Structures are given as structure tokens and as C-alpha cells.
Amino acid sequence: MPLTRTKILSLSALILGLSILLVTLFDKSQINRKTSYWIWAGITANDAPNDAELYIFQGQINTNKTQSTFRRGGLFPHPIKSQPIYLVYRLEGTLPSAEYVTDIFKKDAADWRHHNIEIQGLQIDFDSATSKLLIYSKFLKDLRLHLGKNDKLSITGLSDWAVQGNRDTIKDITNTVDEVVYQLYQDRHTLPDADYYVTALERYPFPFRIGLLEKDRKASYSTTLSKNPYYQGEIYFIQK
Numbered sequence: 308m309p310l311t312r313t314k315i316l317s318l319s320a321l322i323l324g325l326s327i328l329l330v331t332l333f334d335k336s337q338i339n340r341k342t343s344y345w346i347w348a349g350i351t352a353n354d355a356p357n358d359a360e361l362y363i364f365q366g367q368i369n370t371n372k373t374q375s376t377f378r379r380g381g382l383f384p385h386p387i388k389s390q391p392i393y394l395v396y397r398l399e400g401t402l403p404s405a406e407y408v409t410d411i412f413k414k415d416a417a418d419w420r421h422h423n424i425e426i427q428g429l430q431i432d433f434d435s436a437t438s439k440l441l442i443y444s445k446f447l448k449d450l451r452l453h454l455g456k457n458d459k460l461s462i463t464g465l466s467d468w469a470v471q472g473n474r475d476t477i478k479d480i481t482n483t484v485d486e487v488v489y490q491l492y493q494d495r496h497t498l499p500d501a502d503y504y505v506t507a508l509e510r511y512p513f514p515f516r517i518g519l520l521e522k523d524r525k526a527s528y529s530t531t532l533s534k535n536p537y538y539q540g541e542i543y544f545i546q547k
Contacts, residue, residue, distance in 0.1 A: 340533075340540035345395070345518075348380045350545050352387040361389045362430055362461070362542060365415050367397040368408065375403040377411055384418040391425035393461055398433040402442070405449035413455075428459030428485065437467050440476045447483045459485040463518060466491060466504035469511050481513040488542055490518040495546060497523055509535055517541045 343360040346352060355361055364381035381395075394415055396408060408431070416426045431450070435443040451460055464487045468477060481487060489508065491501045497520055498504065505528050508515065514537050517528060521543045532538040 340538065342540055343542045344521075345542055345544045346382060347544065349547065351382065352389055354545050354547070355389065357388065359389055360391070360393075360427075361387075362393040362395050364395045364397070366411075367399055368403050368411070370398070370400040370403040372401070375407050384415070384422055384424070386422045387424065391427040392419070393427050393430045393459075394419070395430040395432055398431060402433070402446045405446060405453045408450060409453040412458075416458075426458075428454075428461060430461035430463065430488075432463045434465055435468075437465065437471045440468065440472055440480065444476055444480045444483065447480060451483055461486045461488065463487075464489045464515075466498065466501075466507075469504065469515070470507045474512075477513060481515075486514070486516055486539065488516045488518045491523070491528065492518065492520045492544065495520070501528070505531055508532055508538070511535060511537060513537055514539055519543055521545050 341360065343362060344355040345362045345364070346355065347364045352361060352363075366377055366379040366381065369376050369378065394412060396411070398408075408429075412429045416429075419426055431447075433443070447460070447462065454460060460483070462480075462484050466489050469489055489504070491498050491504060505517075508517070509532060516539045517532070519526070519528065519541055524543065529541060
């Protein structure tokens with residue numbers, strides 16, 4: 308049966324509406340993607356682009372069966388142009404108590420705020436074995452309970468989580484934290500199989516960012532991952 312003029316106009320309006328919706332969704336996914344920088348030991352805020360979002364290393368928490376100890380490192384609180392910032396803590400050994408971590412964070416945050424720096428939240432850098440993600444998930448839930456209601460919680464993640472991790476546990480972690488940043492480097496070297504993990508992340512079904520060495524800025528990872536609506540951007544590790 309031939310289409311009437313009214314039906315043709317209605318169909319055209321529907322197609323236009325769907326096109327606008329798709330463009331809007333695409334634009335929103337682009338807006339949500341951002342580029343940030345890690346400021347680790349030996350690096351200053353001046354080494355990052357002006358007004359960039361910064362993740363500033365504050366020290367390492369070492370935990371064994373009997374106690375946790377905090378070894379301070381990185382930048383001390385002082386006036387900087389870039390803000391708000393995240394304060395980053397590296398965890399080594401077993402997991403400390405959530406209260407131990409948040410007590411350190413709250414003190415450091417207060418010291419930064421004394422210099423009129425806005426604190427976005429904290430980031431935990433912990434290499435949890437993929438097989439122990441359920442334990443890590445429980446720790447993160449406890450940590451969230453000890454944070455202020457306006458404090459965001461970011462974590463770094465091993466790329467293997469996205470490939471071998473239990474999806475229910477990964478989903479649980481994603482719902483607990485504000486962002487997961489999968490690192491495509493180890494120490495000061497790009498992972499030799501980074502392309503393999505990027506391919507896996509193309510189909511990854513949860514919100515995520517990636518962590519890269521600054522020297523990999525020109526790599527095509529971001530372009531490849533841009534097709535995934537869950538991709539939220541990258542954080543670059545500045546090296547000298």
C-alpha cells in the first residue's frame with residue numbers, strides 16, 4: 308500500500324528525531340571523556356598542562372599481618388593553579404583498614420584545603436590479584452562508608468581484571484567507586500600486550516578510563532576505544 312503524504316512526513320519526523328537523539332548521546336559521551344595527569348614523586352604541578360585535572364601522589368601505605376605504616380612521598384600541600392585535585396595513595400602488601408586510609412586522607416585533604424585547594428576525592432592505587440577481587444570489593448565498600456558524602460573514590464585497575472575478572476564482582480566494584488582506571492603500563496614501561504587489552508576494552512560493558520604513560524599520548528588507544536560508550540577518557544603518567 309503506497310505511503311500517504313502524512314505518513315511520509317511522520318516517518319521523516321521519526322527518523323529526524325532518532326538522528327538528533329543519537330547525536331545527543333554521542334555528544335554526551337564525548338563531553339564525559341576527559342584527560343588528566345598523575346603527579347608522582349619528582350614531578351610538580353608545573354609539569355602538567357595549565358589547569359589540568361591532577362592526581363597527586365601523597366605516599367605509600369605498607370600493610371602486613373600485624374600493622375600498617377604510612378611512608379609519605381610526592382608533593383606536600385602548597386598553592387597550585389590546577390584544581391580540583393585527587394590525592395593518591397599506593398597500597399602495598401595486604402589491605403589496611405579502611406579507617407586507617409581515610410584518616411590519612413582526611414588529614415592531607417585538610418592541609419591542602421588550607422592553601423585554598425579544592426579536593427575532588429582520593430584514588431587508591433592497589434594491584435589486587437584478579438582472583439582476589441571479591442576481597443578488594445569488600446574493602447572498597449568499607450572505604451566508601453568512611454569517606455565524606457562529597458568525596459569521590461577513584462581506583463586504578465589491572466588490565467587483566469577486564470579480561471579475566473568475574474563480571475559480577477567487577478560490576479559491584481564499578482557501582483561502589485566513581486571511576487576505575489585500567490593501567491596500560493607497568494612501572495615505567497608500556498605493557499608489551501597493551502593492544503590485546505585495548506581490544507578487550509572495546510567491548511567492555513562498564514564505565515572505565517585508561518592509564519597511560521605520557522610518551523604514549525600519540526598512540527591510537529583513545530581513538531580505538533572511542534567507539535565504546537563506556538569509555539570515559541585517560542590519565543597520563545608524567546615522566547622525566
